[in-house]
Amino acid sequence: MATGVFPLPEFHSFNSIKLGTANAGIKQSVRDDVTLIALDESVQLSAVFTKNAFCAAPVVLAKTALEKADTRYLLINTGNANAGTGMAGFVSAEACISAVAERGGVTADAVLPFSTGVIGEPLPSDKIISVLDAAFEGLNVDHWDKAASAILTTDTRPKGVSSSMLLGGEQLRFNGICKGSGMINPDMATMLAYVAIDLSISGSSLDDLLLKVNAQSFNRITVDSDTSTNDAVVLMATGESGIHYDDLNAHDKRQVEQWLTEQFIALSQLIVRDGEGATKFIEVAVENGKTEAECEAVGYAIAHSPLVKTALFASDPNWGRLLMAIGKAPVQNFDIQKVAIDINNVPLVKHGEKVQSFTEEVGQKLFSEEDIQIRVTLDRGDCSATLWTSDLSFEYIKINAEYRT
Amino acid sequence: MATGVFPLPEFHSFNSIKLGTANAGIKQSVRDDVTLIALDESVQLSAVFTKNAFCAAPVVLAKTALEKADTRYLLINTGNANAGTGMAGFVSAEACISAVAERGGVTADAVLPFSTGVIGEPLPSDKIISVLDAAFEGLNVDHWDKAASAILTTDTRPKGVSSSMLLGGEQLRFNGICKGSGMINPDMATMLAYVAIDLSISGSSLDDLLLKVNAQSFNRITVDSDTSTNDAVVLMATGESGIHYDDLNAHDKRQVEQWLTEQFIALSQLIVRDGEGATKFIEVAVENGKTEAECEAVGYAIAHSPLVKTALFASDPNWGRLLMAIGKAPVQNFDIQKVAIDINNVPLVKHGEKVQSFTEEVGQKLFSEEDIQIRVTLDRGDCSATLWTSDLSFEYIKINAEYRT
Incomplete structure (x- = not known):
């Protein structure tokens, strides 16, 4: 795929x-x-x-x-x-x-x-x-x-x-x-x-x-x-x-x-x-961090999360997993009340909470796209980092469980 | 499972x-x-x-x-x-x-x-x-x-x-x-x-x-x-x-x-x-490291590796993935020539190389066990760390792609 x-x-x-x-x-x-x-x-x-x-x-x-x-x-x-x-x-x-x-x-x-x-x-x-x-x-x-x-x-x-x-x-x-x-x-x-x-x-x-x-x-x-x-x-x-x-x-x-x-x-x-088993192309852009390193850390917490990646594979707007992934990033004095998340430029989270306008229907439509941008704003500085990843699919397991056989 | x-x-x-x-x-x-x-x-x-x-x-x-x-x-x-x-x-x-x-x-x-x-x-x-x-x-x-x-x-x-x-x-x-x-x-x-x-x-x-x-x-x-x-x-x-x-x-x-x-x-x-989708129980024991922290780092490099975990799911003795995972751990001045690996007490790697006795047949038998211990010896100190994980299966993807539906 x-x-x-x-x-x-x-x-x-x-x-x-x-x-x-x-x-x-x-x-x-x-x-x-x-x-x-x-x-x-x-x-x-x-x-x-x-x-x-x-x-x-x-x-x-x-x-x-x-x-x-x-x-x-x-x-x-x-x-x-x-x-x-x-x-x-x-x-x-x-x-x-x-x-x-x-x-x-x-x-x-x-x-x-x-x-x-x-x-x-x-x-x-x-x-x-x-x-x-x-x-x-x-x-x-x-x-x-x-x-x-x-x-x-x-x-x-x-x-x-x-x-x-x-x-x-x-x-x-x-x-x-x-x-x-x-x-x-x-x-x-x-x-x-x-x-x-x-x-x-x-x-x-x-x-x-x-x-x-x-x-x-x-x-x-x-x-x-x-x-x-x-x-x-x-x-x-x-x-x-x-x-x-x-x-x-x-x-x-x-x-x-x-x-x-x-x-x-x-x-x-x-x-x-062309990632193994990829069905989605995901851009994770983390902005307004104190350092580029902390933006990268938040980005990788999302991009490496099997939980986020399986939700993306399922086109499931399971935003709680995004909060979880962001929250586990090693960021000093992280004020989650300031965190905002946009999906393909549509607001999902503001001040650490889901916005009213992001309904299940809106979410399902956005998460069904093949190309998805997750933009996270930390509101604590001027640094940013963007990285790219794919989803985690059945095909990934299949390819890697069968590689040598 | x-x-x-x-x-x-x-x-x-x-x-x-x-x-x-x-x-x-x-x-x-x-x-x-x-x-x-x-x-x-x-x-x-x-x-x-x-x-x-x-x-x-x-x-x-x-x-x-x-x-x-x-x-x-x-x-x-x-x-x-x-x-x-x-x-x-x-x-x-x-x-x-x-x-x-x-x-x-x-x-x-x-x-x-x-x-x-x-x-x-x-x-x-x-x-x-x-x-x-x-x-x-x-x-x-x-x-x-x-x-x-x-x-x-x-x-x-x-x-x-x-x-x-x-x-x-x-x-x-x-x-x-x-x-x-x-x-x-x-x-x-x-x-x-x-x-x-x-x-x-x-x-x-x-x-x-x-x-x-x-x-x-x-x-x-x-x-x-x-x-x-x-x-x-x-x-x-x-x-x-x-x-x-x-x-x-x-x-x-x-x-x-x-x-x-x-x-x-x-x-x-x-x-x-009882891990989601678990078909195997894996113990990763890292021994003779300089610090407990570096032993933990090597252990988690293995235990978090989707590549290692899919191989374990497939009962595939793909030992190269273990080397890869160990090698990516953030260990200072890591001399891989000293690394040894045993699987359920059977030698797999010595001095950074696969031992002759670990044939495909031996490997397949060992990796088919439900309980698998991966013991890594670093030969650079007296510290150790043991941790536990499960494999990465189709069922894991299924559970997490379908959780909300």
Whole structure:
């Protein structure tokens, strides 16, 4: 299940980024399961990784490689997460990396590995290496759509965003693809995103920018509390636009950041919309809090609540569960008399009590929508946080109770 | 659904505690829904309440009353939580309290109100007051079993523990009843427990003792993350045993505390075993951590994980999900190479890797048990924490998607 209709966009081509895919038959042989992304030397790259302590071998290797050398190749496989595989997992990942480095004529540290799929099974490096020549041959600036499909696991559809903005008459372009069906697959490599922009930017500025926009997008989505904040989000800046970020004035930098945040949000929302068993897309906006952290805490108390999520699945306007979820958030000196709640801009609660106009009929109509915004106003400050989630359905249980069988 | 068979025990009688029930027809008229507990002046009482900021009117009133006067009556109704009811909720609760105080010849502050059931609907105080005479007439030292049934809401069975211990040749007795079907009902008055012991004890010592044993029992159970730590746990000490707690030596005090903790744990586990949709009873024991807090954090990361809970429901030995859950716990400098996991005492993971002997067959047999212990050893200290939870089933979704219809 998935909410809404979101076909892949027409992607831009970046001269310095080529993508190739191949079918190694790791877990299935219908779809390509190996993706190679080749970057020209001019491309600046930044990445953020999962914070799960049990992170997989490829995550450990990619983090180390990033510190040592400029990245020239990304190698992504699906069907196997290469996690919980001990030393053997590192050996397999390194074999794949070396094979790419050899074919690409670069050092091993210039290759970042990414794996996603089932955990605890040995990574079949032979299968992957045997299709590397095909992946290299397939490298093409126009293969974003192929890559968008080749990185999927339990996703029900490919996910991509492509857009552009004008900055001082110059065009700035954005391509993004991602995979993830709720971030709740039984692996540590559950969500992956690869984004390209044609900004020219220093490494440190790109790192800062990625941290900021990621905090507002991929770190603000949850299908259930098993969300690791993110597994890997990679941002590549080609410089092809001729716009030099570090030379921009503060206003233009803010504009770029804001635009990039919007694109990241659009991309991250595609994951929630394809969340496992999702029948609803829920935006939780918490406003007028004292700190952004407390707004996030209230938001997650709602978005993680199985009770709220089952009510949303049932299209049941059970507002008491919203009060319960808000009330359990760890907020200091929380005055519930000030809390207001609106559902798709219709007032539900004011001063901590249900408003008269929110009848059962009004509620049932609002909660039957596929897209539902829950706006909570705390009336105790100027901070806010918005996050996105899906409902909790029979299908979710079915998918996760049957995953391995 | 519920796991295991746990009929009510033969309860002790305490001369200074009488219980009476009546049928006010608040939400249904098949079962008694009003419970009155009358205490002699000699009874010492301590109570802990939910920390949810959106707590119900009766919780606010009970907390205030406790500070002002010794408690002589507890009034409990099911079918209506009197929460999210604004000022009207306070007026209704106060009307009930006054009616009890008048009949009992005590001040209003000597009466503690407790409500559990649906929220957001006006409390029908008239209905409750109209059966108070019947409840008073029914007051009897032997009505623990009637009370155990009259405090239930969506529970599938009444819950009680009765036991005794010998201390220096004297017998110390324990009666406990509780209600709660997963602590996830859409109200703030979801779990209630009333416990009597015949210890003689000072008010401050009783408060300390309740905080300690509650932390190890009712604060260590979860059916899902919607658990408010507890709604109300009331501990009453009658003094009838002749044992004076405050005069005991350290060793005997520890013995009493340990015994009381065990009884509280037994009582709290009955709630988990009757958790909404529960098909399994899960103990999560985390050992050899640096602090109790980090052990609790790892335990809850497992016990709150929908992914782990659906695997348990499916009897699927999907150990990767356990690693994932442990890895996402907020533990400083977590060395996953030291982590070991045992399932019902059979080794599953050592040094962060699956052991060879844990085959799919072994795993399937172990995960098919109704009672499953997951023991996690962190190998970084001397602290531990044990908590209890249930699995996540289709029935859970069904119950909570259909609750109001």
